[in-house]
Structure formats: structure tokens, C-alpha cells
Amino acid sequence: MKKHVKGILLLAAVMMFSIVASACGNTNGSGGGGGSVNVGIVLPTKDEPRWVQDEQRFKDALSGTKYNTEILFSQGSSAKEKENVETLLNKGIKVLIICPQDGDAAAAAVEEAKKDGVTVISYDRLITNTDAVDYYVTFDSLAVGAAQAQYLVDHAKGNGQPLYLYAGAATDNNAFLFFQGAWEVLQPKIADGTFKIANSTEAEKLKDTKDLSRDQMSSIIGQVTTNWDPNEAKNKAQTHLTAAAADMKGDVAILAPNDGTARSIADVFASDSAVTSYVITGQDAEKASIQYIIDNKQSMTVFKDVRTLVKDAMGMAVEVLDGKTPETTGSYNNGSVDVKAKQTDVIVVDKDNVKKELIDSDYYKADEFTGL
Numbered sequence: 001m002k003k004h005v006k007g008i009l010l011l012a013a014v015m016m017f018s019i020v021a022s023a024c025g026n027t028n029g030s031g032g033g034g035g036s037v038n039v040g041i042v043l044p045t046k047d048e049p050r051w052v053q054d055e056q057r058f059k060d061a062l063s064g065t066k067y068n069t070e071i072l073f074s075q076g077s078s079a080k081e082k083e084n085v086e087t088l089l090n091k092g093i094k095v096l097i098i099c100p101q102d103g104d105a106a107a108a109a110v111e112e113a114k115k116d117g118v119t120v121i122s123y124d125r126l127i128t129n130t131d132a133v134d135y136y137v138t139f140d141s142l143a144v145g146a147a148q149a150q151y152l153v154d155h156a157k158g159n160g161q162p163l164y165l166y167a168g169a170a171t172d173n174n175a176f177l178f179f180q181g182a183w184e185v186l187q188p189k190i191a192d193g194t195f196k197i198a199n200s201t202e203a204e205k206l207k208d209t210k211d212l213s214r215d216q217m218s219s220i221i222g223q224v225t226t227n228w229d230p231n232e233a234k235n236k237a238q239t240h241l242t243a244a245a246a247d248m249k250g251d252v253a254i255l256a257p258n259d260g261t262a263r264s265i266a267d268v269f270a271s272d273s274a275v276t277s278y279v280i281t282g283q284d285a286e287k288a289s290i291q292y293i294i295d296n297k298q299s300m301t302v303f304k305d306v307r308t309l310v311k312d313a314m315g316m317a318v319e320v321l322d323g324k325t326p327e328t329t330g331s332y333n334n335g336s337v338d339v340k341a342k343q344t345d346v347i348v349v350d351k352d353n354v355k356k357e358l359i360d361s362d363y364y365k366a367d368e369f370t371g372l
């Protein structure tokens with residue numbers, strides 16, 4: 001073939017591909033508004049497997065729906081998040097499903113949406129201190145923390161066992177719920193001497209208080225936050241182990257708030273020869289953590305079936321679009337109003353039930369793991 005003919009064909013192929021690619025994008029469905037978007041979905045970041053998982057589950061749930069949807073990521077930035085909301089408003093959305101990067105900062109974005117008459121559904125994380133949130137779909141986050149703590153209690157070894165505490169980002173309301181749920185279970189076991197706090201003077205000061213105020217929790221979370229960042233978690237764990245006296249090593253218990261941070265904290269503890277054994281929690285049932293559990297490197301995770309959350313959020317959106325009132329099961333106060341909520345239960349997973357809960361339920365495929 002002559003060179004310039006080849007060139008023209010190649011150009012034509014590239015053009016065809018880009019037309020098809022832009023037509024597919026993240027937009028699903030057809031009809032329902034002549035090319036405009038009916039439901040806008042904004043997720044916090046692609047950098048954490050948890051939210052990529054949610055994107056995939058949304059895509060799975062959306063194929064075949066009659067409404068158009070579009071998913072945008074905020075990449076850890078509240079400014080980008082607001083820009084995403086504005087982009088979607090310009091495309092004519094009627095419902096916004098949004099998981100905020102920062103619960104307080106997202107208020108401005110959803111207030112704009114409300115002004116446009118859009119129904120706002122807070123997804124997984126509550127948007128705080130604004131009345132511009134109509135609904136909240138969530139897992140039982142207090143139960144997540146309680147399950148993590150209960151696992152540590154059930155696997156406690158003897159008396160005075162060193163307990164390392166870690167928490168999520170203070171900008172995420174969930175971090176407080178997880179910590180509160182965990183603290184209510186751990187505190188009596190700290191008070192009775194089963195555990196000894198190894199890495200937080202603030203927690204140590206509050207060891208006789210079961211019901212912590214938001215400010216008291218803030219003071220602890222301020223010391224042991226990971227900001228949901230595995231690197232920050234790793235650095236903190238290293239600092240804590242460097243500072244720890246010999247009696248704060250040996251057999252230890254570690255409250256890690258989610259899987260991403262759990263894996264990096266676990267790696268740090270595993271590489272300290274003075275740590276004889278560790279029990280460490282997690283949440284999200286991320287694939288990498290399921291492999292860690294199979295390999296005895298992470299003890300447990302809390303499985304939050306994202307398929308259910310997506311189904312609830314989309315179900316609500318469709319009801320709103322169809323002019324109906326979505327069903328809710330309770331409410332959450334966001335500092336300004338009681339937001340009607342639909343809540344989903346969580347499941348504790350460790351090596352004993354990982355196959356039953358995650359493979360037999362078709363959440364993951366067995367061949368995605370080794371040594372199952």
C-alpha cells in the first residue's frame with residue numbers, strides 16, 4: 001500500500017475510534033432527555049481501589065437503564081468536585097449522587113445543585129452542615145468500627161496487650177463513625193487492662209470515657225489519622241514503632257481503618273523483628289487485602305457489598321425521576337438537618353469465611369487469587 005493511502009486510512013481509523021470512544025465515555029443508557037444527562041455521579045478519587053470498585057459496580061448496574069448517567073471523579077480535590085458538579089448541572093441532571101471528598105467542603109457544591117432543583121443523594125459519606133442534602137445511602141458505619149474492634153477483642157492475647165490505633169481522614173464523617181463504633185467496644189477492654197494503648201496520648205487520656213464527644217474523638221483522630229493515605233499510614237506506623245518501648249511490641253493488636261491503610265501498616269509491623277505477631281483489621285474487601293488475608297498478612301476485613309449501595313442509590317434516583325418518593329429506613333443528622341437514609345449491613349470476613357462470602361456470592365472470581 002502506498003504511504004499516503006496508509007496514512008489516510010490510519011487517520012480515518014483514529015477518527016472512527018475517537019467518535020466511538022467519546023460516544024461511550026462514562027455515559028450509559030439511551031433516551032430520557034435527548035442526549036442530556038439525567039443522573040450525575042461524583043466519586044472521590046480513582047487512586048483508591050474502593051472507588052474504582054464503585055465505578056465498576058455503577059457501570060454494571062447501569063447497563064440497560066433508560067436514563068442517562070455520567071460518572072466523574074474528584075481526584076481528592078474539593079475544587080475539582082465542585083467543578084464536576086457544575087459540569088453535570090450544565091448537562092441538565094435531575095439527580096446528583098455524590099460521595100464527598102470532604103464532607104463540609106462539599107456543601108457549597110450541593111447547595112448549587114439544590115438551587116437548580118436537583119435532588120441530592122449523599123453516597124457512602126455524609127455531606128455535613130448544610131440542608132441541601134435530600135437522601136443518604138450508606139453502610140452501617142458504626143457497625144464497621146464495632147466489628148473491627150470486636151475482632152481484636154476476640155483475638156486478644158492475655159493481659160496488657162499493646163494496641164495501636166489508626167483512623168481515617170478527619171474530613172470524612174465516616175472516620176468518626178468507624179472510630180466511635182470501635183471505641184465503644186475497645187474502651188471497656190482498655191479499662192480492664194486487656195489492651196494498653198501504644199500510640200496515642202490523647203486516647204490514653206480518655207481511656208475511662210466510653211461515650212466520646214465529637215471534639216474528644218477529633219483529638220484522638222488528629223493524632224492517629226492516616227488521612228486514608230497508605231503512605232501516611234506507613235510513615236506513622238514506622239514512627240510509632242521507632243518510638244515504642246520493648247513492652248509495646250511482642251504480640252500486638254492494630255485497629256486499621258480500611259484495607260489500603262491496613263496493608264501498609266501490616267507491612268511495617270511485619271518487618272519489625274520485635275513484633276512477634278499482630279492482629280490487624282481492615283474494611284472494603286479490596287482484592288489486594290483478600291490476598292493478604294489468604295496469605296496471613298491481614299487478619300480481617302469488613303465486606304461492604306457495593307452492589308447493594310449502588311442498587312439503593314440508583315433505585316432512589318430512578319424513583320425521583322419517575323416522580324415517586326424513595327423509601328428510607330432511618331435518618332442521619334448532618335449537623336444541620338436530619339437526612340433521610342437507607343442503610344445496608346456489613347459482613348465480617350476473615351480466612352475462615354472468605355470463600356463463602358466473596359467467591360460463592362460471585363463478588364470476586366476464585367482465579368483472581370492464589371492459594372485460596
Ligand code: BGC
Pocket residue numbers: 048050124125168172174175228258259283284
Ligand atoms: C469509606 C471507606 C473507604 C474510605 C477511604 C470511607 O468513607 O466508607 O469504604 O475505605 O472512605 O476512601
